[in-house]
Amino acid sequence: MKRNFSLIFFLRKAKTDQQGLSSIYMRITVEKKRCELSTGKTCPEKEWENGKVSGSSSRAKTLNLYLHQLETKLHEAHRQLLLMDELITAQTLANQFLGKTDKPRMLTEVFQDHNDEMEALVGIEFAPMTLLRYQTALRHIKQFLTEKHKIKDIDIRKINHEFLTDYDFFLRTTRKCNNNSAVKYIKNLKKIIKLCLANGWINRDPFANFKAKVKVVERPCLSQEEINKLEILEFGNERLNRVRDIFLFSCYTGLAYIDIYQLKRSEIIIRNSNERWLITSRQKTGTPTRIPLLPKAIELLSKYENHPLCVDFDKAFPVSSNQKMNAYLKEIADLCGIGFVLSYHIARHTFATTITLQNGVPIETVSKMLGHKDIRTTQHYAKTLDIKVGKDMAVLREKLTTAPVKTTGVSYNYTITK
Structure with a gap:
């Protein structure tokens, strides 16, 4: 301009x-x-x-x-x-x-410096998966610059609204990203731009008129009948039985994969007259999580008390990699006749919806147990099932049916004028 x-x-x-x-x-x-x-x-x-x-x-x-x-x-x-x-x-x-010609700040160089600093803080301020997402975002930026602009890097001062819209289009077409994935990669870039603004390397925000919204996604969860089927079915395979047990434990506690992977026996403590509580912190956000364990969760824990890996490393469960767990869960879903792709994160949605909210646990309590900082995040996890709506309306129907009709004895006269 x-x-x-x-x-x-x-x-x-x-x-x-x-x-x-x-x-x-x-x-x-x-x-x-x-x-x-x-x-x-x-x-x-x-x-x-x-x-x-x-x-x-x-x-x-x-x-x-x-x-x-x-x-x-x-x-x-x-x-x-x-x-x-x-x-x-x-x-x-x-x-x-x-005659002062400062060396221009280049986008991928600034992005790489950010990622290097983030890598040094993994386990302190950032989770490994957060670093991986930014590393992937940088690869997408480099591919975009090469294929769209035929360059290896770009001066950050030349990033404008057109650049952002072109990058967004590239993510949705060339990279085949769905809406929410594209928005996340755009937000990764936005963080780098904010870093440049804070350092005074650029004087205007190219994101000022750029809008990208996350769409609410329907999150599947297991019904009580499907949970029951998982519990009673024996697979005749130690590997599948173990994955099923760990998955069910998350259904009864709401723990994400990384949290169950890192869960230690020492984080299961006894409180309030022999009640067992799970007290840990979410790896993703560092938010404290305190969950009173349900009887079925305690039963699942006891099955692995003598497992060598659990004994030697103070582990609650012998958990495989996330990729393997999800691959085995797909096998389990096929054997149980579950009509959607079963992944480990569905356990967290199941806890929020089927185990807690559907049984009358207040959403504020659910949010606390899930370790959410904002109750709106919990609302994304928890969907109101038709069965819960039916139960609530049945109670209302009963009240309206049995409630006596009160009359005041006051009559009203209406005059209709033409």
């Missing part, structure tokens, strides 16, 4: 020496933002008028000619920035005028 500038010369009276000479400064203004530079010249205040030296003396003519040359040089600097399609601000114009 072409930006005009204004230039004035003025005396800085605070820089007046003992001989009464004040320093002459030049003020560059672009979109109400200023940058002031010394001209290296001085002038008595009484000889200064309307931005130049008054009078016709040879000294006045020499000084005014010098100031005019500075103005011409500044216009040339402005023209050079326009030719290079650089962002024009008071500071960049001053730098060009002074």
Whole structure:
């Protein structure tokens, strides 16, 4: 975008020496933002008028000619920035005028620096999966730059609204991302842009008029009948039985895969007259989680008390990798006749919906046990099932049927006028 500038010369009276000479400064203004530079010249205040030296003396003519040359040089600097399609601000114009050519900040370099710092903080402030998502986002950016712009990197000052819309289109077409995945990768890029803004490397936010919204996705969960079928079915295969047990434990506690993988026996404690509680922190957010264990969860725990891996490493369960767990759960779903793809995260939705909310547990309590910081997150997990709606309406129907009809004994007369 072409930006005009204004230039004035003025005396800085605070820089007046003992001989009464004040320093002459030049003020560059672009979109109400200023940058002031010394001209290296001085002038008595009484000889200064309307931005130049008054009078016709040879000294006045020499000084005014010098100031005019500075103005011409500044216009040339402005023209050079326009030719290079650089962002024009008071500071960049001053730098060009002074011959200061800062090395441009490049997008993938800044992104990589961010990822390197994040990697050093994995386990302290960030989860491994968070790092993996940003690493994937950087690969998408590099592919986009190569295929769309035929370049390996881009100056962050050249990222604009058009760049963002093109990248969003690339994610949805070339990368085949669904809406929510595309929005997440866009948000990863937005964090890098905010980092650049905070450091003063860019002066405008390209995301100012860019909107990308996550769509609410219908989250499947197991019904009580499907949970019962899982519990009673024996697979004749130790591997599938173990995966089923660990999955069911999450159905009764709401733990995510990474939390059940890291769960230690020492995090199961006894409170309140022999009640067993699970007290841990969510790996994703670090939020404390305290869950009173249901009898079926305790029963599942006891099955693996003597498992060698659990005994040697203080593990609650011998958990396989997330990929293997999900692969085995697909086998289990086929054997049980479950009509959708069964993944480990469905256990968390099942706890929120079928185990707790459907049985009258308040959503505030469910949110606390799930370790959510915002109850709106819990609302995304928990859907109101038709069976719960039916039960609630049945109670209302009973109240309306049995409630006596009260009459006030007051009659009303209505007159209809034509």
